[in-house]
Amino acid sequence: MAVFHLNVNGKRYEVDVDPSTPILWVLRDHLNLVGTKYGCGIAQCGACTIHLGDAAVRSCILPVSQVGTQPITTIEGLSANGDHPLQRAWIEHDVPQCGYCQAGQIMNAAALLKANPHPTDEEIEAAMNGNLCRCGTYTRIKAAIKSVAKR
Amino acid sequence: MTLVKTKYGRRSFIKTTVLASGGMLLGFSWLAGCRPSGQESATEWPDEWFEINGFIKIGDNGLVTIMSPNPEIGQNVKTSMPMIVAEELDVDWKQVVVEQAPLNTEIFTRQLAGGSQSIRQGWHSLRMAGATARQLLRQAAAQAWQVPLEEVKTQAGTLKHTPSGRTAGYGTFAAAAARLPIPEEVPLKDPKDFRIIGTSRKNVDGNKIVTGEPLFGIDYRRDGMLIAMIAHAPAFGMKLESLDAEVARRMPGIVDVFTIKTFADDYERQWCDTAAFNELVAVVGQTTWQVWQAKKALRIKWAPVAELESSSLHRARMRAMASQPAQVLRRDGNPEAMFRKAARIIERTYTAPFLAHNTLEPMNFFAHVTEERAELVGPTQTPEFMEKTLAARLGMPLEKIDIQMTRQGGGFGRRLYGHFMVEAALISKKVQAPVKLIYTREDDMSFGNYRPAYYATYRAALDENNQLLAFHVCAGGIPESPLFPNRFPAGAIDHYLAESWSVDSNISIGAWRAPRSNFIAGAEQAFLDELAEAMGQDPIEFRLALLERAKNDPVGADNDYDPARYAGVLELVRQKSDWGKALPEGIGRGVAAYYCHNSYVAQVVDLRIDAGKPIIENVCCAVDCGLVVNPDAAANMVEGGTVDGIGHALYSELSFRDGAPEQTNFDRYRLIRHSEAPKNIEVHFVDSHEHPTGLGEPPLPPVMGALANAIYRATGQRVYHQPFIKHHPLLG
Numbered sequence: 001m002a003v004f005h006l007n008v009n010g011k012r013y014e015v016d017v018d019p020s021t022p023i024l025w026v027l028r029d030h031l032n033l034v035g036t037k038y039g040c041g042i043a044q045c046g047a048c049t050i051h052l053g054d055a056a057v058r059s060c061i062l063p064v065s066q067v068g069t070q071p072i073t074t075i076e077g078l079s080a081n082g083d084h085p086l087q088r089a090w091i092e093h094d095v096p097q098c099g100y101c102q103a104g105q106i107m108n109a110a111a112l113l114k115a116n117p118h119p120t121d122e123e124i125e126a127a128m129n130g131n132l133c134r135c136g137t138y139t140r141i142k143a144a145i146k147s148v149a150k151r
Numbered sequence: 152m153t154l155v156k157t158k159y160g161r162r163s164f165i166k167t168t169v170l171a172s173g174g175m176l177l178g179f180s181w182l183a184g185c186r187p188s189g190q191e192s193a194t195e196w197p198d199e200w201f202e203i204n205g206f207i208k209i210g211d212n213g214l215v216t217i218m219s220p221n222p223e224i225g226q227n228v229k230t231s232m233p234m235i236v237a238e239e240l241d242v243d244w245k246q247v248v249v250e251q252a253p254l255n256t257e258i259f260t261r262q263l264a265g266g267s268q269s270i271r272q273g274w275h276s277l278r279m280a281g282a283t284a285r286q287l288l289r290q291a292a293a294q295a296w297q298v299p300l301e302e303v304k305t306q307a308g309t310l311k312h313t314p315s316g317r318t319a320g321y322g323t324f325a326a327a328a329a330r331l332p333i334p335e336e337v338p339l340k341d342p343k344d345f346r347i348i349g350t351s352r353k354n355v356d357g358n359k360i361v362t363g364e365p366l367f368g369i370d371y372r373r374d375g376m377l378i379a380m381i382a383h384a385p386a387f388g389m390k391l392e393s394l395d396a397e398v399a400r401r402m403p404g405i406v407d408v409f410t411i412k413t414f415a416d417d418y419e420r421q422w423c424d425t426a427a428f429n430e431l432v433a434v435v436g437q438t439t440w441q442v443w444q445a446k447k448a449l450r451i452k453w454a455p456v457a458e459l460e461s462s463s464l465h466r467a468r469m470r471a472m473a474s475q476p477a478q479v480l481r482r483d484g485n486p487e488a489m490f491r492k493a494a495r496i497i498e499r500t501y502t503a504p505f506l507a508h509n510t511l512e513p514m515n516f517f518a519h520v521t522e523e524r525a526e527l528v529g530p531t532q533t534p535e536f537m538e539k540t541l542a543a544r545l546g547m548p549l550e551k552i553d554i555q556m557t558r559q560g561g562g563f564g565r566r567l568y569g570h571f572m573v574e575a576a577l578i579s580k581k582v583q584a585p586v587k588l589i590y591t592r593e594d595d596m597s598f599g600n601y602r603p604a605y606y607a608t609y610r611a612a613l614d615e616n617n618q619l620l621a622f623h624v625c626a627g628g629i630p631e632s633p634l635f636p637n638r639f640p641a642g643a644i645d646h647y648l649a650e651s652w653s654v655d656s657n658i659s660i661g662a663w664r665a666p667r668s669n670f671i672a673g674a675e676q677a678f679l680d681e682l683a684e685a686m687g688q689d690p691i692e693f694r695l696a697l698l699e700r701a702k703n704d705p706v707g708a709d710n711d712y713d714p715a716r717y718a719g720v721l722e723l724v725r726q727k728s729d730w731g732k733a734l735p736e737g738i739g740r741g742v743a744a745y746y747c748h749n750s751y752v753a754q755v756v757d758l759r760i761d762a763g764k765p766i767i768e769n770v771c772c773a774v775d776c777g778l779v780v781n782p783d784a785a786a787n788m789v790e791g792g793t794v795d796g797i798g799h800a801l802y803s804e805l806s807f808r809d810g811a812p813e814q815t816n817f818d819r820y821r822l823i824r825h826s827e828a829p830k831n832i833e834v835h836f837v838d839s840h841e842h843p844t845g846l847g848e849p850p851l852p853p854v855m856g857a858l859a860n861a862i863y864r865a866t867g868q869r870v871y872h873q874p875f876i877k878h879h880p881l882l883g
């Protein structure tokens with residue numbers, strides 16, 4: 001066990017965990033931030049996507065010991081009142097079916113738009129390809145991203 | 152307006168006793184209500200709630216809570232079912248809060264997610280619940296105002312007496328309405344007066360989903376809760392021999408390691424108790440990661456107790472069975488004679504592999520079992536059945552089993568089989584603490600109740616003039632047959648033979664989205680396409696001609712479809728897809744239609760092949776599910792089923808080697824991804840006032856056939872075996 005200082009959604013946290021613990025489980029079990037989901041544990045589904053700085057990362061394979069001082073943003077901290085343009089677009093397009101993948105989808109899309117505010121269809125598909133949606137909401141996700149990218 | 156008897160009113164609308172204080176106060180519990188998304192709240196939270204009947208609570212300020220009875224697995228019943236109640240209650244949707252109902256079939260009758268039946272079977276009781284509450288509110292107002300009941304009207308949450316000009320919100324009379332006896336009969340709205348049903352309303356959990364609030368079973372937590380994982384045999388046909396947990400037990404955070412037996416040996420299992428691995432190792436500890444590490448450190452010996460099957464063996468067995476006489480399930484006319492005199496026989500064989508459900512949220516459940524009661528919280532499609540299983544296993548009466556449903560990260564049939572609930576309960580009982588059991592993805596994929604592997608051979612006999620003389624289907628699978636002998640084209644062909652066979656296996660199977668249809672529809676629709684081509688006919692015209700025959704002069708008596716509605720979706724898709732128009736270079740177009748789970752779906756797929764990669768440009772869907780309750784959400788379901796069908800037919804396979812699945816996570820198990828999904832999906836509903844039916848399953852089966860037919864048009868080569876990407880020479 002070891003003590004780590006984390007900056008999550010602008011708040012400081014101190015956790016005492018095994019250094020190999022993936023950030024996903026630190027968030028879910030220790031910080032009670034359960035919006036970030038477990039889907040595969042091997043960086044194949046994207047359900048656990050968070051931001052490390054501005055980059056989208058798979059929190060299921062990121063050990064807490066490697067985070068250092070980089071700020072973490074989770075779905076709970078993406079916006080103050082659930083009013084990030086992508087969150088609104090998701091509601092507008094009524095994207096979710098079961099909803100389980102959607103936090104990861106939104107976090108990944110938010111990182112994409114930050115780096116590339118006007119992506120082409122191909123760029124959206126390439127950037128989102130690591131995020132599985134078992135329910136098959138892909139066409140709505142893309143429509144929602146495009147509606148924000150256009151503005 | 153129709154008057155209907157509240158025939159099951161008294162039994163199904165048991166009112167909780169209204170206390171002297173006048174009602175029950177509802178706290179903000181973890182499972183508490185959700186305001187519909189995308190709407191600003193019109194009303195503050197009330198001071199008091201009054202329970203009008205099991206489905207409806209009305210606050211003193213007019214806010215309405217509607218209980219959503221059925222498991223929400225992504226099919227959107229948590230929005231669409233309360234919409235039906237709200238319609239008959241005649242309330243403004245903005246005034247509605249939706250809450251997931253607990254298990255209570257006395258009030259909520261059928262609480263099950265399966266067979267696409269929630270809306271179809273719930274329709275009447277949901278309308279009754281709303282109408283009964285509306286009637287009680289009118290009665291309360293009529294008494295208070297001392298006016299005849301007939302003169303009290305409602306409008307969007309307001310009671311009105313026009314002659315005297317009096318109006319009041321529902322909240323004003325909620326307390327009085329809650330005290331009145333349930334009326335004998337209540338009026339239902341005329342569908343032409345519907346203001347909520349038939350309009351698109353957003354997912355009531357939408358805001359919570361996009362902001363990451365705790366919603367799913369895996370998100371559930373309780374003070375003092377421990378985490379549990381299980382280890383099961385690595386292969387079907389193996390069982391536990393010995394366990395060495397020395398190392399695991401001493402690892403940080405680990406509370407206990409022990410074995411459990413999910414079902415007792417003398418227990419007669421219900422249909423939903425399927426579980427191949429009955430003896431499991433349980434690891435319990437403080438946190439998920441600690442438990443997972445300890446699970447990896449277990450030293451377990453597993454011993455083979457039955458045959459360890461492989462996919463190559465399955466294929467050989469299916470081929471052998473297919474060449475033997477099978478069980479005849481339907482014979483019309485004299486098909487054998489027709490095949491003997493045929494000028495030409497077309498015979499094609501179609502196959503598909505096992506599939507895992509792979510709900511994105513893996514199996515999990517919270518359990519807290521004490522002497523007094525067993526409390527279970529989490530994702531299940533069959534709470535009512537599992538309550539019985541749990542009662543039997545724990546030796547407790549049903550009243551002591553309390554099951555709460557969370558939102559569920561997908562179902563597709565996997566959560567019909569609740570062995571994991573029993574496992575969680577047994578673990579909690581052993582460690583005497585609240586426990587959340589979590590499956591890893593590997594556990595989830597390798598401890599499945601899979602979609603079986605299927606095999607179907609179709610034959611058609613043609614005469615010298617290329618006219619159809621006879622039709623023969625012989626289908627089987629491991630370990631069940633996909634055949635529906637009375638579905639189309641049965642009833643449309645004079646000489647028809649349907650035969651069935653199966654091969655035993657120790658691999659556990661279960662209902663997987665649109666069971667059996669999820670294979671046989673694609674096979675049948677691909678064969679009909681090839682048959683139409685051989686007969687020189689347009690594939691839609693060919694099907695319509697058969698349906699015309701089935702409508703006007705059906706062969707046999709128990710044909711399991713309505714030819715007119717079947718033809719209706721084909722005609723609609725023909726029109727909407729502009730069938731027959733010139734297509735851009737390289738685009739292949741295929742059509743298919745199917746009827747299952749009480750709904751009709753036809754699809755036209757347009758695709759091209761780019762360097763071996765299928766690019767789905769468009770899917771045009773025509774759907775007849777009767778009256779559509781929530782159109783945009785219904786379209787979402789159709790889109791999802793379409794993507795799911797295309798994805799599994801093209802890419803997915805669960806194969807076995809020595810009893811073990813060769814794919815245990817998404818690195819080797821291929822699911823359709825963003826770049827492979829259709830670029831566009833159009834959904835068109837038949838304008839209908841028929842009784843509404845479901846959409847969770849019907850859009851999936853036919854699209855597999857439309858896809859195969861489009862691949863043929865784009866490549867000139869037909870594909871008979873799923874996953875197509877592996878078996879078509881020009882793909883992959």
Ligand code: FES
Nearest residue numbers: 039040041046060
């Ligand atoms: S859980 Fe991290 S990518 Fe799947």
Ligand code: FES
Nearest residue numbers: 098099133134135
């Ligand atoms: S909405 Fe269910 S996995 Fe995406």
